[in-house]
Amino acid sequence: MTASLTLVVLMAVLFGAGISVMLERSLTRVLIGFLLVGNAVNILIYLMSGAPGLAPILSPGVDETEISDPLPQAFVLTAIVINLGITAFMLALIYRSWWLARLGPKGDLVDDETELVEDAEEAADLIRSSAADDAAIQSIIDASDEEFDFDEELEREASSRDDLDTRPPSSGATRSPDEGANR
Amino acid sequence: MTASLVPLVVLLPLLGAATTLVLGRHRRAQIAVAVGVLTAVTAIAAVLLVMVDTTGPAVVYVGGWDAPWGITLVVDRLSAIMLLISAIMLVVVLVYSVGQGIADQHRETPVSIFHPSYLILSAGVFNAFIAGDLFNLYVGFEILLAASYVLLTLGGTGERIRAGVTYIITSLVSSLFFLSAIALIYGATGTANIAQLSVRLAELPDDVQLILHLLLLMAFGIKAAVFPLSFWLPDSYPTAPAPVTAVFAGLLTKVGVYSIIRTETSIFSASDLSGLFLVIGGLTMLIGILGALTQADIKRLLSFTLVSHIGYMIFGIGLASVLGLTATIYYVVHHITVQTTLFLTTGLIERFGGATSINRLAGLLKASPLLAVLFFIPALNLGGIPPFSGFLGKVGLFVAGAQGTAADAPSGPAWLIWVVIAAGAATSLVTLYALTRFWNMAFWRRRDELEGYESVLLESVLEAPEGVTVTATRTTPVLMIVATATLVIVTVSLTVFAGPLFDLAGRAAEGLGDPSIYVSLVFPGGVQ
Numbered sequence: 001m002t003a004s005l006t007l008v009v010l011m012a013v014l015f016g017a018g019i020s021v022m023l024e025r026s027l028t029r030v031l032i033g034f035l036l037v038g039n040a041v042n043i044l045i046y047l048m049s050g051a052p053g054l055a056p057i058l059s060p061g062v063d064e065t066e067i068s069d070p071l072p073q074a075f076v077l078t079a080i081v082i083n084l085g086i087t088a089f090m091l092a093l094i095y096r097s098w099w100l101a102r103l104g105p106k107g108d109l110v111d112d113e114t115e116l117v118e119d120a121e122e123a124a125d126l127i128r129s130s131a132a133d134d135a136a137i138q139s140i141i142d143a144s145d146e147e148f149d150f151d152e153e154l155e156r157e158a159s160s161r162d163d164l165d166t167r168p169p170s171s172g173a174t175r176s177p178d179e180g181a182n183r
Numbered sequence: 184m185t186a187s188l189v190p191l192v193v194l195l196p197l198l199g200a201a202t203t204l205v206l207g208r209h210r211r212a213q214i215a216v217a218v219g220v221l222t223a224v225t226a227i228a229a230v231l232l233v234m235v236d237t238t239g240p241a242v243v244y245v246g247g248w249d250a251p252w253g254i255t256l257v258v259d260r261l262s263a264i265m266l267l268i269s270a271i272m273l274v275v276v277l278v279y280s281v282g283q284g285i286a287d288q289h290r291e292t293p294v295s296i297f298h299p300s301y302l303i304l305s306a307g308v309f310n311a312f313i314a315g316d317l318f319n320l321y322v323g324f325e326i327l328l329a330a331s332y333v334l335l336t337l338g339g340t341g342e343r344i345r346a347g348v349t350y351i352i353t354s355l356v357s358s359l360f361f362l363s364a365i366a367l368i369y370g371a372t373g374t375a376n377i378a379q380l381s382v383r384l385a386e387l388p389d390d391v392q393l394i395l396h397l398l399l400l401m402a403f404g405i406k407a408a409v410f411p412l413s414f415w416l417p418d419s420y421p422t423a424p425a426p427v428t429a430v431f432a433g434l435l436t437k438v439g440v441y442s443i444i445r446t447e448t449s450i451f452s453a454s455d456l457s458g459l460f461l462v463i464g465g466l467t468m469l470i471g472i473l474g475a476l477t478q479a480d481i482k483r484l485l486s487f488t489l490v491s492h493i494g495y496m497i498f499g500i501g502l503a504s505v506l507g508l509t510a511t512i513y514y515v516v517h518h519i520t521v522q523t524t525l526f527l528t529t530g531l532i533e534r535f536g537g538a539t540s541i542n543r544l545a546g547l548l549k550a551s552p553l554l555a556v557l558f559f560i561p562a563l564n565l566g567g568i569p570p571f572s573g574f575l576g577k578v579g580l581f582v583a584g585a586q587g588t589a590a591d592a593p594s595g596p597a598w599l600i601w602v603v604i605a606a607g608a609a610t611s612l613v614t615l616y617a618l619t620r621f622w623n624m625a626f627w628r629r630r631d632e633l634e635g636y637e638s639v640l641l642e643s644v645l646e647a648p649e650g651v652t653v654t655a656t657r658t659t660p661v662l663m664i665v666a667t668a669t670l671v672i673v674t675v676s677l678t679v680f681a682g683p684l685f686d687l688a689g690r691a692a693e694g695l696g697d698p699s700i701y702v703s704l705v706f707p708g709g710v711q
Binding site for chain 1: 252318322325329332333336339341344345347348351352355359362363365366367369370373375
C-alpha cells in the first residue's frame with residue numbers, strides 16, 4: 001500500500017494539535033480540538049484507501065485496478081456530515097453554558113416582583129419626564145404670549161430639543177417623548 | 184417476508200421522528216404517533232424473534248448491493264432478543280414520560296423536542312443492533328448519541344449542561360476512537376463488513392490483531408462504562424429527567440455490551456483476550472459497588488450499581504464459552520429491565536417524597552405502600568435474591584465460570600475465575616446492602632426520625648388553632664404507576680419464563696459460538 005507522505009504528516013500534526021487543544025478547560029477549545037482530531041481521523045480513513053487513482057466510476061475503457069477505492073470516500077463523507085451536526089449542537093451548548101456562566105442559574109428567569117418594581121419605576125420616570133415636557137411647552141407658550149421674536153423662538157426650541165436629547169435613558173429608550181406627553 | 188421487516192425497525196422510528204417534529208404544536212397527535220410507532224416496532228421485533236428463532240437468521244442487503252460493498256443488515260437470535268427487549272422498554276418508558284409530561288405541564292420534558300429526539304434515539308439503538316458492518320454500527324452509535332445529547336441537556340438548566348458536557352465530550356472521544364479503529368481495520372483488511380472481517384482479521388499477524396482489537400474495545404468500553412472507562416456515567420446520568428435516565432441506564436450501556444459481544448464472537452474470534460476480560464469484569468464489579476456504598480442520593484447510587492453490574496456481563500463474555508454467553512445474554516435482558524424499572528421507580532419516589540436523598544426521605548412505606556412494592560421487588564431482584572431473575576442470571580454466570588475452570592478450558596487460569604466468582608458474590612451482597620439501606624431509611628424510617636423534621640400540620644394548628652386547614656395534594660398520574668408496574672411485572676416474568684428464555688439465549692449463544700455460522704449467513708456462496 002502506498003500513501004502520500006504529506007497526508008501522513010498533516011494527519012499527525014492535526015492529531016497532535018487537536019489533542020493538545022482538547023485538553024484545555026475552555027469548551028470552545030475542546031470543540032476546536034474535536035474538529036481538528038475529527039479531520040485527522042477523516043484523513044486517516046482516506047489514507048487507508050491506498051494509492052490515489054481515477055474516479056471510481058466504471059465505464060468502458062477504464063481498468064478496474066486503476067480506480068481508487070470508493071468505500072473510504074463514502075465513510076469520510078458520512079463522518080463529515082456527522083461532525084457537522086455534532087459541531088452545531090456543541091456550539092449551541094457552548095453558547096448556553098456561556099450564558100449560564102455569565103448570568104447564573106437565574107439568567108433566563110425574570111422575577112415577577114422585580115419586573116413589577118421596574119415597571120413602576122419606568123412609569124414614574126415617564127410621568128416625571130412628561131411633566132418636564134409640559135413645563136417646557138408652557139414656558140414656550142408663556143414666552144410667545146409676552147412678545148413674539150422669531151429668532152429667539154428658534155433658539156428656545158433648539159435648547160428645549162437639547163433637553164430632550166440629553167434626558168437620561170431611564171425614561172424608556174423605546175418610547176418617544178411624544179408618547180409620554182400624550183399620557 | 185422476514186427480511187422485508189428488518190429495515191422497518193429503523194425506518195419507522197425515523198419517519199415517526201420527522202412526523203412528530205412537524206406535529207410540534209399538536210401534543211396529542213405527537214404522543215399518538217410516538218406511542219404508535221414504538222408499539223409497531225415492538226410487534227415487528229416480536230415477529231422477528233419468532234421467525235428468526237424458527238426459520239433462521241434474516242439478512243438484508245440494503246438497496247440490492249451485495250455483501251462486502253453495500254450495507255448489510257443481519258438479525259440473528261441475539262439481535263432479535265435485544266431488539267425486542269429494548270423496544271418493550273422504550274414503549275413503557277414513553278408511556279411513563281407521557282404521564283409525567285401531562286402532570287407537570289411539560290416543565291420537565293418540553294414535548295415538542297422530546298418525542299422526536301426519543302424516536303431518533305430508538306432508531307439509533309435499533310440500527311446498532313441490526314448492523315452487519317462496522318461502519319453502519321458506527322452510524323447507529325452516532326444517531327443514538329446525538330439524540331442522547333439532546334435528551335440529557337433537555338431544558339438547558341445549569342446542572343444539566345454541566346453534566347451534559349462531561350457526557351458529550353466523553354462520547355465524542357469514544358466516537359473518535361471507534362472511527363479510527365474502523366479506519367485502521369479497513370486499512371488492514373480492506374473491508375468493514377463484519378462477516379468478511381471475521382475471516383480476514385484471523386489471517387493478520389497476532390500483534391496487529393491485538394492492537395486493532397484493543398482499539399475497538401476501548402471505544403466500546405467507554406460506551407458500556409467498563410471500569411477504568413466508567414468515570415463519566417455516575418456524573419452525567421442522574422441529572423436528566425427520570426424517564427430519560429431510565430432509558431439511558433437500561434439501553435445505552437447495553438448497546439456497548441452488545442457491541443463487545445459481537446466483537447468477541449464474530450469480529451475478533453481468533454484473538455483471545457479472556458484473561459483481560461475476567462480481570463476487568465471483576466474490577467468493574469467491585470469498584471462500581473464500592474462507589475455505590477458511599478452515595479446518599481438514590482439516583483447516583485443506582486448509577487454506580489449500573490456500572491458495577493456491567494462487570495457481570497464482561498465476566499460472562501470473558502468466559503468465552505457457550506454457557507458463559509448464554510448466561511450473559513440472559514443477564515443483559517435481566518439488567519436492562521431491572522435497571523430501567525428502578526430508575527422509573529426513583530422518578531415516582533421523587534414525586535412522592537420530594538427528594539431523592541436518603542437524608543430527606545422517610546416514611547414512604549406508610550405514605551404509599553404501592554410505591555414500596557414497586558421499589559422493593561426490583562431492588563431485591565438487582566440484589567440477587569433467589570426467586571428473581573438477578574439470582575438466576577448470577578447463578579448461570581457462576582455455573583459457567585465453574586465449568587470454565589475445568590480441564591482444558593479456553594478461558595484463563597482457574598484461580599482467576601474463582602476470584603472473579605467470589606467478587607461477583609460479594610458484589611451481589613453489597614448491592615443488596617446498599618439498596619436495603621436506602622429501603623430502611625426512605626421507606627421504614629418514621630417521618631419524625633428525620634433530622635430537622637417539622638410537622639407542617641402541627642405548626643399550622645399551633646399558629647392558627649381556629650383556622651381552616653387547607654391541604655394541597657399532588658396526585659401521581661396513573662400512567663406513571665401503570666408503566667412502572669408493567670415493568671415490575673416484566674421483571675417478575677423473567678423469572679417465570681426463565682426456562683424458555685435460557686433455552687433461547689442458549690440457541691443465540693450457540694449461533695455466536697461458531698463465527699463461521701455468521702459468515703455463511705452473510706455470504707451463502709462463501710467469502711472470496
